[in-house]
Amino acid sequence: MAASTVLLGDNQAGRARSGYTTARRRNFLGDLLGISPTLALYGAFIVIPTGLALVLSFMNWDVIAPMRWAGFSNWSRFFSDPVAHHSLLVTFELAGFSWLAQTPLAMALGIFIAGRQRYRAVYAAIYLVPLLLSTVGLSLMWEDLLFPQFGGLAWLGLHFHMNFLNQNWLGSPSLALLTIVVIIAWQFVPFHTLIFQAGRRAIPAALYDAATVDGANVRQTFWHVTLPQLRYSIVTSSTLVLVGSLTYFDIIYILTLGGPGDTTRVLAMDMYNTGFVETEFGYASVIATVLGVLGILLAVALVRLTGFGSMEGGQEGIW
Amino acid sequence: MVAAAPATRRQRQRVRSAALSGVKGRSKFFGAITFVLGTIWLVIVLGPIYYMILASFRNSNQYMTANAWLPTGGLTFSSYTSMFHGSGIGTLLRNSAELAVGTIVLVTVLSLGTAYRIVRRGSRYAAVSFRLILFGIAVPIQAIVIPLFFVTNKIHTYDKLYGLVLVAAASLIPVAVLLTVNYVRLIPRELYDAMAVDGAGQWATFVRLVVPMARPVLAVVSIYAGLGAWNNFLLPFILTQSNNDMVLPLGMYRFATNSEYGINVPVVMAFVFFTMVPILLLYIILRRQFVKGIGGFALR
Numbered sequence: 001m002a003a004s005t006v007l008l009g010d011n012q013a014g015r016a017r018s019g020y021t022t023a024r025r026r027n028f029l030g031d032l033l034g035i036s037p038t039l040a041l042y043g044a045f046i047v048i049p050t051g052l053a054l055v056l057s058f059m060n061w062d063v064i065a066p067m068r069w070a071g072f073s074n075w076s077r078f079f080s081d082p083v084a085h086h087s088l089l090v091t092f093e094l095a096g097f098s099w100l101a102q103t104p105l106a107m108a109l110g111i112f113i114a115g116r117q118r119y120r121a122v123y124a125a126i127y128l129v130p131l132l133l134s135t136v137g138l139s140l141m142w143e144d145l146l147f148p149q150f151g152g153l154a155w156l157g158l159h160f161h162m163n164f165l166n167q168n169w170l171g172s173p174s175l176a177l178l179t180i181v182v183i184i185a186w187q188f189v190p191f192h193t194l195i196f197q198a199g200r201r202a203i204p205a206a207l208y209d210a211a212t213v214d215g216a217n218v219r220q221t222f223w224h225v226t227l228p229q230l231r232y233s234i235v236t237s238s239t240l241v242l243v244g245s246l247t248y249f250d251i252i253y254i255l256t257l258g259g260p261g262d263t264t265r266v267l268a269m270d271m272y273n274t275g276f277v278e279t280e281f282g283y284a285s286v287i288a289t290v291l292g293v294l295g296i297l298l299a300v301a302l303v304r305l306t307g308f309g310s311m312e313g314g315q316e317g318i319w
Numbered sequence: 320m321v322a323a324a325p326a327t328r329r330q331r332q333r334v335r336s337a338a339l340s341g342v343k344g345r346s347k348f349f350g351a352i353t354f355v356l357g358t359i360w361l362v363i364v365l366g367p368i369y370y371m372i373l374a375s376f377r378n379s380n381q382y383m384t385a386n387a388w389l390p391t392g393g394l395t396f397s398s399y400t401s402m403f404h405g406s407g408i409g410t411l412l413r414n415s416a417e418l419a420v421g422t423i424v425l426v427t428v429l430s431l432g433t434a435y436r437i438v439r440r441g442s443r444y445a446a447v448s449f450r451l452i453l454f455g456i457a458v459p460i461q462a463i464v465i466p467l468f469f470v471t472n473k474i475h476t477y478d479k480l481y482g483l484v485l486v487a488a489a490s491l492i493p494v495a496v497l498l499t500v501n502y503v504r505l506i507p508r509e510l511y512d513a514m515a516v517d518g519a520g521q522w523a524t525f526v527r528l529v530v531p532m533a534r535p536v537l538a539v540v541s542i543y544a545g546l547g548a549w550n551n552f553l554l555p556f557i558l559t560q561s562n563n564d565m566v567l568p569l570g571m572y573r574f575a576t577n578s579e580y581g582i583n584v585p586v587v588m589a590f591v592f593f594t595m596v597p598i599l600l601l602y603i604i605l606r607r608q609f610v611k612g613i614g615g616f617a618l619r
Binding site for chain 1: 349353356357358360361363364365367368370371374382383386387388425429430432433435436437439442444445448451452455456457458459460461462463464465466467468469470485486488489490492493496521525546549550551552553557567568569571572575584587588591594595598599602606609610613614617618
């Protein structure tokens, strides 16, 4: 508050007269100029649409005819719609499998690249490459790699007599969801690895000194030092895996369109089909609202569990 | 907790290296296992990418017949030539570059100005705004695409590149502001005091102190925003329609699904790899900034 210290003399006089200080008024004006454009953009395209999603869920709208009030009909339809319920189930399956696939693996790899060895820095740099690819690009890449008969995996199966590799990975009802889980993991494990790497590096060396002096072996050190110290990383990463898979759309749309059948029709896919294909935007908004509420609840849980709210307090972070 | 300080120098060294790798005693055995696991993941990461690159240097005949994993049976650039001719990639690249640059400029300028005001804690307006903006981190963009479609139609920014810039920037603002605020906070109070003593007003302080000091975080935010805009599929998919405004990810998708080349795997792979190269080059040059930009708010 440099300015206010300098202006203190005037301020007191000003405060006495109007209850407002010049410095404060100037600060408010500065805030108004500095923050308002951001708030306008953010308000128009994030805040208002968030509220609007809820409003639209009480409407019937097909883009062409004028919007009409629908009351609770869309919502009651959601509660008795087997397709939506199935989508909800598939979404939870995707989230659960994704968690199982991503979090333990990312933790192991994160601890691995937290080591200061030079070769591990090289590994860490390469691990990140999937995050540079666009989702469309990596989906097309995997589609061709997994293609039955002609893809790279099928080729290995045919030439090395490993017939189990020659499958209709994305076209078979029993495999499609798991294949999607693997592709999503390939894309996002590197991101979670970063979280665990930072978490592992933040553990004070003194704790390991103490464990060593106490005669702890590798496993004991992991269970009693590393794992408890990584609890915030675990919560952060798990939450982001769950929120991410709740809302997952791109890879599924590109690779399976929710099929075969409706085996990969997750909630976001269901919303897209209901809205943009069947043009029932009111009912689609119900699904969107459910998605949004689930996501926001998980994020709030994350803030509560990790004290993420402290991100408003000053701390060094990774800098 | 520490019973006694390790006596000899050697002991101390051992303790220190154990602390770093989390290992004591049979550290060689453990090290070997982690090395093997780490290397397996390396192969899993690189395998599909290698497959894509190899496939892109073949024509469709070679792709069907040659060894899928070894560069035998002749390599060719013909798929790249077909891709350049048949994909309209020039327009796509230009549109994506405009989208990325527009988004980067908008996001960095807005979040730096906002962060400066939030950190200086001028008024309640700043504090309340910050809370509201942080809330945006929790809002999944998939949940608001229908209202976004509605809003952009109402204000006539649907199917316009600048309309896409506005929405993309808005969706990236929350994390960008958080990153910037956390960095601008680190500017020592003494420097602000020195500026005030020199008679600099708020605007001069911003331009002469905050902007130069914040350069590192601006690089990180630029990468976060640029990558987000360049690779995003959902927003252009929902909010644009015409070929004139088509960006790369959408064009790539349409190319692979709708065009005559869609069934030609090497041409599609050439397309994917070609669009990956600029990002890969930037990554090699700016690795540290990429790590922070990709990690976003999750790395604290």
